[in-house]
Amino acid sequence: MNILERYAAMDYGPAPESRSEADAWLKAHDFSKALFIGGKWQAAASGKTFSVFEPASGKPLAEVSEAGSEDVDAAVKAAQKALPAWKKTSGYERARILYAIGRAMQRHARLFAVLESIDNGKPIRESRDIDVPLAVRHFIHHAGWAQTLEKAYPGYEAAGVAGQIIPWNFPLLMLAWKIAPALAAGCTVVLKPAEFTPLTSLLFAEICARAGVPKGVVNIVQGGGETGAAIVEHPGIDKIAFTGSSEVGKIIRRATAGSGKKLSLELGGKSAFMVFEDADLDSAVEGLVDGIWFNQGQVCCAGSRLLVQESVAETLIAKVKARMGHLRLGDPLDKNTDIGPLIAPVQLERVKGMVAEGARQGAECWQPASDLPHTGYFHLPTLATSVAPANVLAQEEVFGPVLAAMTFRTQEEGVALANNTRYGLAASIWTENVNRALHVAPQLKAGVVWINGTNMFDASSGFGGYRESGFGREGGHEGLYEYLKKPSGKTAYKPIPMPEPDKEVGSASFIDRTPKLFIGGKQVRPDGNYAIPVTDQKGRIHGEVGAGNRKDIRDAVSAARASKWGQATAYNRAQVLYFLAENLSVRAGEFAARLESLTGTRAKAAQAEVDLSIERIFAAASLADKFEGRVHQPPARVVTLALNEPVGVLGIVAPDEAPLLALVTLIAPALAMGNAVVAVPSQRYPLIATDLYQVIETSDLPAGGVNIVTGASAELTDVLAKHDDVDGLWCVGDSDLCALAERESAGNLKRVWTNSGLALDWSGDGELLEDFLRRAIEIKNVWVPYGD
Ligand code: NAI
Numbered sequence: 001m002n003i004l005e006r007y008a009a010m011d012y013g014p015a016p017e018s019r020s021e022a023d024a025w026l027k028a029h030d031f032s033k034a035l036f037i038g039g040k041w042q043a044a045a046s047g048k049t050f051s052v053f054e055p056a057s058g059k060p061l062a063e064v065s066e067a068g069s070e071d072v073d074a075a076v077k078a079a080q081k082a083l084p085a086w087k088k089t090s091g092y093e094r095a096r097i098l099y100a101i102g103r104a105m106q107r108h109a110r111l112f113a114v115l116e117s118i119d120n121g122k123p124i125r126e127s128r129d130i131d132v133p134l135a136v137r138h139f140i141h142h143a144g145w146a147q148t149l150e151k152a153y154p155g156y157e158a159a160g161v162a163g164q165i166i167p168w169n170f171p172l173l174m175l176a177w178k179i180a181p182a183l184a185a186g187c188t189v190v191l192k193p194a195e196f197t198p199l200t201s202l203l204f205a206e207i208c209a210r211a212g213v214p215k216g217v218v219n220i221v222q223g224g225g226e227t228g229a230a231i232v233e234h235p236g237i238d239k240i241a242f243t244g245s246s247e248v249g250k251i252i253r254r255a256t257a258g259s260g261k262k263l264s265l266e267l268g269g270k271s272a273f274m275v276f277e278d279a280d281l282d283s284a285v286e287g288l289v290d291g292i293w294f295n296q297g298q299v300c301c302a303g304s305r306l307l308v309q310e311s312v313a314e315t316l317i318a319k320v321k322a323r324m325g326h327l328r329l330g331d332p333l334d335k336n337t338d339i340g341p342l343i344a345p346v347q348l349e350r351v352k353g354m355v356a357e358g359a360r361q362g363a364e365c366w367q368p369a370s371d372l373p374h375t376g377y378f379h380l381p382t383l384a385t386s387v388a389p390a391n392v393l394a395q396e397e398v399f400g401p402v403l404a405a406m407t408f409r410t411q412e413e414g415v416a417l418a419n420n421t422r423y424g425l426a427a428s429i430w431t432e433n434v435n436r437a438l439h440v441a442p443q444l445k446a447g448v449v450w451i452n453g454t455n456m457f458d459a460s461s462g463f464g465g466y467r468e469s470g471f472g473r474e475g476g477h478e479g480l481y482e483y484l485k486k487p488s489g490k491t492a493y494k495p496i497p498m499p500e501p502d503k504e505v506g507s508a509s510f511i512d513r514t515p516k517l518f519i520g521g522k523q524v525r526p527d528g529n530y531a532i533p534v535t536d537q538k539g540r541i542h543g544e545v546g547a548g549n550r551k552d553i554r555d556a557v558s559a560a561r562a563s564k565w566g567q568a569t570a571y572n573r574a575q576v577l578y579f580l581a582e583n584l585s586v587r588a589g590e591f592a593a594r595l596e597s598l599t600g601t602r603a604k605a606a607q608a609e610v611d612l613s614i615e616r617i618f619a620a621a622s623l624a625d626k627f628e629g630r631v632h633q634p635p636a637r638v639v640t641l642a643l644n645e646p647v648g649v650l651g652i653v654a655p656d657e658a659p660l661l662a663l664v665t666l667i668a669p670a671l672a673m674g675n676a677v678v679a680v681p682s683q684r685y686p687l688i689a690t691d692l693y694q695v696i697e698t699s700d701l702p703a704g705g706v707n708i709v710t711g712a713s714a715e716l717t718d719v720l721a722k723h724d725d726v727d728g729l730w731c732v733g734d735s736d737l738c739a740l741a742e743r744e745s746a747g748n749l750k751r752v753w754t755n756s757g758l759a760l761d762w763s764g765d766g767e768l769l770e771d772f773l774r775r776a777i778e779i780k781n782v783w784v785p786y787g788d
């Protein structure tokens, strides 16, 4: 045998990582007392346990206590008890503890990695080189946030007790993403790992005790969906952070509606992996291996849709198939293994079922002729071609090693195809042309965009989705907000009832007209052709407004969607807003008189409200080109551009209090950030809004930028909340209206902000404006690598 023959015949021998330490750890533990509550290990009150299996062998690993609602209640109480002292602990002290956790994890890094691979089935190369180091990095990074919190987030305080529910695909990493920012912010937590993968969370709890985390600050309960639901529904929880399926995300959205709980959701995805003809195809193939076969494809941001430009499709697909043939399936503890088993039989069945359905719908599903290991829940890497855009494999998250390939001709077509999904978590762009990459990235509806790369993560850079991939960000500066709040008042918001028209007093003769709705830059008659009389305090009719209905909202949403406003430059947006303020200022006297006569407020107060409204539009204009993103420098040859992008089409339901000022305070920052608005003005004082659109008409705002639909707030809010083409909804109203907005928004998981039924001080200082600017954007993190 000559050297070439030997080289050709050479195969990998196994290179197993030792599991003896992990086995000893498993043996030494009594998992029937696996609930970590108030710093103590406890059995479930019911005595119930559930079984945990090793995905590579199917053998049982542990019988773990299953928390019921009584146990969850005990954990929440422990977290509540620990909260005041933890909130008061100095940022520096909290930083020291977070750092100590990170260091302790580093010392036990190998045990964590091996346990994770045994419990989850992921290759040791991944748990050792990715999961564990990133988890450590998260704690150490957030130690810094703890210390600098007061300076970086003035006026904010800890949100309270955080209920955190995580999935099984990255058990330790998701735990770190949840616990590190919560502790940094001064929250205490009740965390529930997934029922398939409890082990590393138990080792983590042991470390907490040793790192000096005070009792009750971190509580970890074990169990499945019922345990999770008990956390979501517990009234003692102030914030819910969830990572998992979109299905459960929607359940949680509905369950928390109206509860005042803060909510962040990291859900599924169907992320595009776009390969342009000018890409380095060999790099793209390697990227693809990471993009879809990392963690067996059980990754929320997996690049599961390969979109390749037609001219290179054949070449790329051939290369992908050749590479797939070299992917090694096997023992997760073998350092040569590329693909481990799926998490459980149920997941294997699910993936097989979806592949079969995809094939039935016309996709050609190809697998390499590799052998499957004899035990474990393995699935071969699978490539689906001839996938129609509506195919289940193109639309639904498979959460397995299955890649759906499609082609596009032009860049425009590629972008349209990439955005043809209800998800919006991540995307990869492969091209050697930097201009193209930076041009395409902003056009993709995804929270994370990797250029010539994939699945890059870092604690400094926020992670999270657009659309049905959920809302809120984890990591980075933006991630901290999820665990912070501003102290709020306790006074309930009350709508102001409209006095019945009083025949005796007649109408206020000086104004007698029926303003229309304002849609697509035009005054239009309401679809239903009904009008609502608007009276003053004495019951005098001042005019009538259109009673908008479902059809009117739909028209307004279409007009907003078609509006060119989102493409205006920041400078241009500033100019339009300045012009709007100027035009309002010309008519200030008229508006003050209107406010005075309608609301019965005193002349001086009315004048002050108009003045402040003008000032606020000016302030929004001034920040339109200054409320900008950031640049992060993760520990790799890459910069992350955190871009502030508009949410899109924003529904705004304004209150009766301060009818002009509140409306302007909501609309101006929304416009400043490039959103198109469908506004439902105060039900009591709609004439203020119809006056305002006359000012808008003269201010060079492109058609559809602002649309105003008058009518019954509850009815119109319901339509806005349910509308699938509305990206975000701000609703100010009583607690019933806020609950309705949150509950009915679950369909497309639009991001909703409400006043939680509380009265707001609209005359508050500039901070108010910044809060709304922040709510008016989505942060997209674009990863741009450099170097060869
Ligand atoms: P899941 O969403 O049911 O589970 C995630 C977590 O939520 C687990 O801790 C679970 O115990 C908990 N949970 C389940 N029902 C709950 C409820 N009603 N209230 C509160 N918590 C609840 O996901 P599952 O069943 O493990 O996987 C099903 C599919 O979901 C997967 O095939 C995959 O497509 C998707 N998935 C997506 C994830 C992602 O990160 N995008 C993570 C896990 C699953």
Ligand code: MG
Pocket (backbone or CB within 6 Å): 225, 245
């Ligand atoms: Mg489930």
